[in-house]
């Protein structure tokens with residue numbers, strides 16, 4: 230069967246990788262590279278080459294069993310890495326890193342700062358109490374509401390939970406407090422972020438994440454169409470997409486049904502465009518009418534007629 234996969238991120242690539250064993254797969258990707266958020270940049274610095282991952286970087290030995298199996302199957306090597314967390318607040322000048330006691334109190338004055346100690350106590354309390362949320366299905370409390378209801382300190386919110394979450398999801402700090410609290414806590418729980426010592430081993434792909442994308446896409450590499458964004462049924466397709474999809478279906482292979490469905494979609498698209506043409510014609514008549522009214526007024530003449538008469 231001929232199958233079109235839309236999007237060459239990990240989801241599309243893995244689907245294409247498995248389907249390509251028995252089917253003829255074509256993968257359509259809006260961007261200009263394979264891998265979606267997996268994007269490795271080759272950088273040269275002082276005569277040395279570095280592979281820098283800007284999207285997907287790390288995985289761990291707790292929550293990625295299928296990904297690890299896939300890497301083994303592809304023969305792609307990985308190596309241990311560590312995940313650090315550091316904060317620097319430009320407004321207050323506060324600075325700390327969670328790696329060791331020495332870096333936690335890198336600014337020795339924090340040893341005497343009650344708000345800093347309160348933040349540390351709140352971290353331990355959050356780690357202890359937040360998992361209770363997971364046993365409350367259907368609870369749609371936001372993270373911000375949960376923290377306010379439970380009296381977490383300003384320091385804990387501003388210098389720990391918000392920067393930590395914003396870094397993980399690469400998101401605006403303000404958005405983070407609108408996250409559903411249970412989703413947030415489940416992620417922290419699954420990734421061992423609610424524990425100070427019991428944490429998974431983080432790993433990175435040797436040579437950059439692009440190495441697994443190369444291995445994963447070898448089989449269908451010649452069937453990848455980059456810079457081609459497919460649009461859904463409701464939006465209809467572009468001319469380029471119509472041409473691509475037309476080439477996919479072959480009656481001599483018995484693909485009548487697919488061709489018929491494609492024809493139905495073409496007819497729907499045509500009807501949509503026809504409707505749009507009518508809407509545009511009505512709009513053009515309205516615009517002409519009101520443009521004429523403007524000209525009349527500018528000439529000091531009375532308004533004339535109404536839009537429906539003009540139509």
Ligand SMILES: Cc1cc2nc3c(=O)[nH]c(=O)nc-3n(C[C@H](O)[C@H](O)[C@H](O)COP(=O)(O)OP(=O)(O)OC[C@H]3O[C@@H](n4cnc5c(N)ncnc54)[C@H](O)[C@@H]3O)c2cc1C
Pocket residue numbers: 235236237238239240241257258259260264265266267283284285286287288399457458459460461
């Ligand atoms: C900055 C950043 C860092 C991250 N770091 C990690 C990490 O270290 N570890 C981790 O586990 N996860 C990480 N993630 C999350 C991880 O990258 C995503 O969960 C994963 O990439 C999602 O894969 P996906 O295939 O669903 O989507 P994507 O990777 O987003 O791929 C979707 C692809 O579909 C294409 N597409 C969309 N619509 C169309 C269309 N209509 N037609 C054609 N193509 C289309 C897009 O261009 C894109 O290439 C990170 C995410 C970001 C943003």
